[in-house]
Amino acid sequence: MGVAAVIALVFSTIATRATNDTVTAAKKQVELTRRQVELTERGQITDRFTAAVEQLGSDDSEVRLGGLYALERIAKDSETDQPVVIEVVGTFVRENAKPAGTPPAKPVSPPRAEPAEVPPPAVDVQGGVSVIGRREMRAVADIIDLSHINLAGLDANIPDRPAQNFAKALLEGTDLSSADVGRVNFTGAQMRDVRLVAASGSRSNFTMTAMSHADLTRAELNGAVMLGVRLDRATARRAAFDGADMSKAILVNADLRDAQLGGVNFMEANLVNADLRSAYLGGAQFPKADLTGAKVTADQLNTAVVDGTTKLPRGLALIDGKVRTVP
Template identity: 35%
Template sequence: MSANESDDLRKLRLWLVRLVVGFIALVVLAVLPFLWWLNVTPIQQQQEILDIKDFFELRNQAIKSVITSVQILATVFGGIAILFNVYYGAKRAKAFEKNAIAATQNAIAATQNAEIAEQGQITERFTKAIEQLGSDNISIRLGGIYALERIAKDSERDHWTIMEVLSAFVRENAPLKEDLGDGNKHQPQKLRTDIQAALTVIGQRDTEKDPENQKLDLSNADIAGANLTEANLQDANLTEANLQGAKLFKANLQGAKLFKANLEGAFLWEAKLQDAVLQGARLREANLFKANLEGAFLCQAKLPDSDLREANLKRTNFGGANLYQAVLFQANLERANLNGAILQEANFRETNLQGADFGNANLNEANLQGADIGGSINLTLQQIKSAIVDDETRLLYGLERLQD
């Protein structure tokens, strides 16, 4: 409320008080005596002429007339006072409304100023953290990584930019050096501490802040031995990445692109790999115990000696894959595609293979004891004879008769 408006309201209020006081004074000092003189006095002057009964009756009527006149005047004045009060109330409401609008505008301006100041601080922190990433001192680089993590938590606006920066930091500082190739048994070098820190921040990020249609890019990164336990790498691009010996226990890799990735000896126990693309990936001796690979694409993948016990491999595409001596005990391969796959000496004991496609698959010495092959397609008698079966193996009706 402005100073001028306050003065106007004070003046109006003072004027109204004066009006009330003036009316009361006018009634008491002028109007009431006048009305008394006008209505009662003539009757008193005729007291001697009128008898007592008529005199008192006329005087009472005159007094009532005076009272009625005063009431009329009071009513008129009250109406005027009400009008003034309404006017005063309207003025006051308008003043309060203006005051509320001004307060709201001030609050908005204060909020905007605070946001600008906060964004300025975040920008300053971001710039400093980026500078720290380029330091030759690993302690300073770690400080930059954790500073970026704090900014990502504080600012949704900068969250994804920071994830892209950290992903680029990993790719640039841990590029693929050479193709390790199948059968290479030497242990990968220990991952740099700052690379591991960046991966931890990426894996533990708040995924609800991720923008749609934006995916992490860790392709061609050499992150062998990385600890990505329970990391969220859903839909991430890990094409040709080296994850040899990586710890991916309960990691979320749903829909991830792992084309030709190296996962030899990786620990993927209970990992989520639904619909992941692992075409040509190397998974020799990988531990996929109870992993979920439903609908995953593993064509031409190399999984010799891998552990797939109790894994969910429903509708998984193993076309042309190498599962030599792989352990698939009690796994679910319902309607899996095993066309052209190398299943030699693989352990399918008590495995669900209902509706699986065995076209041109190599089942030589594969253990099918207790397995359920009912409803499978493209399975020949020759393939059954080359495998190990027992009385618990559930075969197709036609093959059972031929087996007998």
């Protein structure tokens, strides 16, 4: 190798090293800039969070509502902060909503009169519940505790908005009387002793929801998805569930007197000792359902779909495709 070639190789090596050093320095600068941006953004989020929480302590309900919506925006901008934000909003709702069992603000209607209109929750409480309902669900849902509070009159079904989501929420003993729960997702929620008196809304989802001892008197939940729901010892007199899916539901000792159950899918449901007197069962499906001890007549069941897999109460039998009274 000649002298010129050696000199050229030396200069090439030096140039390469210089280039590599420049690239390394540039990468370090980019990383430093990224970290500075992250620190700046984190500081901004912290400032926004502090300001929003301060708004929640205002005497003005509109200011509190603004604070709730500011927290919602933080949750959308920062996924890592969502659990803390939702916990704060949930605490706000629990502390500002009336406890379950609180008498309504308006006088109760006199006997035989039309039911009194139930006033909705305070605007900021309604807003807080909406923020929780609009949260983005992650792979493992955070447990939302809204138990034992009065949310009577809540409007959770907002047109042209995504469905509210209370999957796996803790709603035991909560009062949702006269609430609009259309399209709301209660999948897997704990709703023992919940009050849904005169609640309304189609296409709600109560899949695998625990609702033992719930009061659904006069509720209108037509088309609801209630696969595997637990409604043992629940009261649903004069309620409407037309077209609902109650397959594999547990309705042991449930009171369904005068209920509208047209077209309901009761396949594999457990209705042992359920009270179905005067309930409308037209088109309801009872294959593999257990009606042992249920209070129901042959005439009612002959309007429904019953087959040899249906366990009928004592005194009733399927003969020639018809349910008949037997000794």
